[in-house]
Amino acid sequence: MTSTRAGTVQQSPPSRPTAPEDPWSAAAPLVLAAQSGDAMALDDLLSLLTPYVSRLCRPIALHNSADAVQEALIAVFQGLPRLKDPRALYAWVRTITVREAVRVARRAERETPVGEFDDIAWPCSPELAVDVRDVLRRLSTEHRAVLVLRELEGLDERTASDMLDIACGTLKSRLHRARHSFRKAWPR
Numbered sequence: 001m002t003s004t005r006a007g008t009v010q011q012s013p014p015s016r017p018t019a020p021e022d023p024w025s026a027a028a029p030l031v032l033a034a035q036s037g038d039a040m041a042l043d044d045l046l047s048l049l050t051p052y053v054s055r056l057c058r059p060i061a062l063h064n065s066a067d068a069v070q071e072a073l074i075a076v077f078q079g080l081p082r083l084k085d086p087r088a089l090y091a092w093v094r095t096i097t098v099r100e101a102v103r104v105a106r107r108a109e110r111e112t113p114v115g116e117f118d119d120i121a122w123p124c125s126p127e128l129a130v131d132v133r134d135v136l137r138r139l140s141t142e143h144r145a146v147l148v149l150r151e152l153e154g155l156d157e158r159t160a161s162d163m164l165d166i167a168c169g170t171l172k173s174r175l176h177r178a179r180h181s182f183r184k185a186w187p188r
Helices: 023-035 039-082 086-111 126-138 141-152 157-164 168-185
Strands: 002-005 008-011
Touching: 023 039, 023 086, 039 086, 039 141, 086 141, 086 157, 126 168, 141 157, 141 168, 157 168
Parallel strands: none
Antiparallel strands: 002 008
16 A cells, blocks of 8 residues: 655555464364354364374374274264363363374284374475384384374373373383384384
8 A cells, every 4th residue: 555645655564464363263163163062063173173183193093093083083072062161172182082093003903913104294205204104113002102292292291191191200111112112213
């Protein structure tokens, strides 16, 4: 926008592009609407949560990640009426998802051998992705879970231990062993 003032032309500063709205803050009204019985809001909420839940389940539940995602979303759907604070949705969904992914992975380990990480989108080189997949595939479910929570999600030890329902000392021990196993198996 230009304006003239005493024979000079002044240019108004360009408008800043607005930042995209945080999807988690946008979820709070959806939670309230879904809790009151709005089926469309529930559908929108589950559509918002599915990519996040999938991203958490893939490295923990390996080739059974689709089952883990489904189990986690069912648990979210069933527990949604009991969620007191819609702003806590992010942490609440993460807790449910990790627990369900660990449960599904443990069940699958008893039934079948360890699978692959083929559906994970890796931002780095394909060679690096193959190496990381190979190393993660060799780790136990418990070790993959602590690595995902600490390294991918960036949670502190207390939060991660609460989420996995284990003592903080147990989490530290598992994390140490998981990191050691990862380094030992990492190709140089």
